[in-house]
Amino acid sequence: MSSVFSKIKQAWHLYKEIDIDALNKLAAKVDLAEVMRNVGKLDDTQLAGLMKMLGGNHSHKPKPSPPIEGDFYHLGHMLTEEERALQLKVRAFMETEIHPIINKYWLKAEFPFEIIEKLAALNICGVTYKGYGCPGLSNVMEGILTMEMARVDASITTFFGVQSGLAMGSIYLLGSEEQKQEWLPGMQQMKTIGAFGLTEPEVGSGAAGGLTTTAKRTGDSWILNGQKKWIGNATFADVTIIWARDIDDGNVKGFLVRKGTPGFTTEKIADKMALRVVQNAIITLTNCAVEEKDRLQNANSFKDTSNVLRMTRAGVAWEAVGCARGAYESALKYTKERKQFGKPIASFQLIQNHLVEMLSNLTAMQTMVYRLSQLQDEGKLTDEHASLAKVFCTLRTRDIVSKAREVMGGNGILLEYDVARFVADAEAIYSYEGTKEINSLIVGRAITGFSAFV
Structure with a gap:
């Protein structure tokens, strides 16, 4: 009896909330008596389901939107x-x-x-x-x-x-x-700003054996001649590390060139499409004299230079991860807010597929570089470890920023949404600190035992 009374009570509450005009319109379309007979046959669970389907469960609250978070594996x-x-x-x-x-x-x-x-x-x-x-x-x-x-x-x-x-x-x-x-x-303390001059106008990947910038010892000084290109911070740095080949022994050596040294000039590289805030310069060294005390005392061959590059190449892999994460999180935020056809575009299947592909690559990159840095902390980092991470992460970053731009449609090319900047900057990260091809050959040499370098 209590069950029947409960059903009647629920029906009465539903009736009070029905608009009479709407009820008349409904009666013209369906047999209301038949509907009520069938409703009366429902048990409590079935009736609750019907009420929920009809929107009668007013206690239901929409789930809160998940946070914008690119660290999916925590x-x-x-x-x-x-x-x-x-x-x-x-x-x-x-x-x-x-x-x-x-x-x-x-x-x-x-x-x-x-x-x-x-x-x-x-x-x-x-x-x-x-x-x-x-x-x-x-x-x-x-x-x-x-x-x-x-x-x-x-x-x-x-x-x-x-x-x-x-x-x-x-x-x-x-x-x-x-x-x-x-x-x-x-x-x-960043009271003194530094720069690093290795790459030259005609020498990038071939720096190990092809540096054209020269160093000649004369008494207690070294005379440097040549050019460097793409040198970040160089337009305002207080000291620039210049790598040059010793004319006498053929080995690569490093020099601390102080700002204002005669024969040292910089020219800002203009019209870049990426990393536009970075002040890259072409450096020209013309009979630039550097004292012996400003020669890096433990830099005696390109192998020593490589030790620095190995350490920082891991950092470039992490930078690629950050660029990709920024693009992914920006895209996710945008798709949850941007509405088309009456609802957020994040609710559409194809958009979700793009987002999941982006997150998959991002998560793989994050776990890779995390382990890479663990190897570095353990003193086990090798050239091939750093090179593999640099290749994979910069390659996948290009894919992630591309998909981020895609889900944003035309707005993806506007700076105000940030992703356009990530797309451009990913191209620079892809190339510097060793191209994909050079880093791939470093890994290939490690796994095959054959050096495919020229």
Whole structure:
């Protein structure tokens, strides 16, 4: 009896909420008496299902939208509380200090010098080095921070990578103790800015045996002649690491060339389509005299140069991950907000397929570089380890940024949505620190035992 009474009560409440005109229209289409007889035969579960289907379950609330999160396998949860706090601190800096201004500077191809002091305050420069004011953290942590920076902008990441990795790294790995004491503390505080000059106008991939910039010792000085190209930070750096071939012994050596040294000139490279905030330069050295005390004392062959490149190539793989993550998260946010045909485009199957493909590649990249940095922390990193990660991550980044642009339609080419910048910057990341072809040959040599280099 109570069950019947409950059904009548529910029906009465439903009746009170029905618009009479709407009921009359419904009666013209269906046999209401037959409908009511059938409804009366339903048990409680069936009736509840019917009410839910008809929208009568007013207690139902839509599920909250999942967060925009590119760390699908929760690698961030593997960090300590202190490391996680530093990660989020850098993320907040990039989102509050860099994101609001970066498109303006990217469009003008200028560098926001006002952020250097703020970036220095994070105390992350020279993050893995021991002593000289450096934090001495893990390579995994350095990778995480690189990803966080590139997640917002790759140009700032490149500026930082040149400063903290290539320039400081050259001195940290190959300098004398006196050189380390002179340069590293100021560079760690970013009061002194560094650059790294290896690539030349006609020599990129063939730098190991083809450098044309020369060094000739004359008494207590070295005379440098030649040109360098694509040298980030060079237009305003206080010191530039110049790699040159010793005319007398044929070996590659490194030199600390101070800003303002006679015979050292820079020309900004204009009209770039990628990493436009980075101030790349062509450097011309004309009888540029450098004292012996400013020669990197432990850089005596290109193998020494390679030690620096191996260390920083892992960072470029992390930068690619950050660029891809930024593009994916921007695209996901856009598709959840952009409506077509009356609902968010994220609800459509083809859009979800693109998003899942992007996330799959991103997750594979993240787990790869995480393990890469673990190998580096264990002292087991090899050239082929770094090269494989650089090849795979930069290749997959191109695919991710392309799909991010695709799901945004025409808006994907506008700077205001960020993805256009990620698309362009991914092209530069794909090529620098060793092309796909060169890095592939490094891995190929390791797995086959045959060197396919010319």
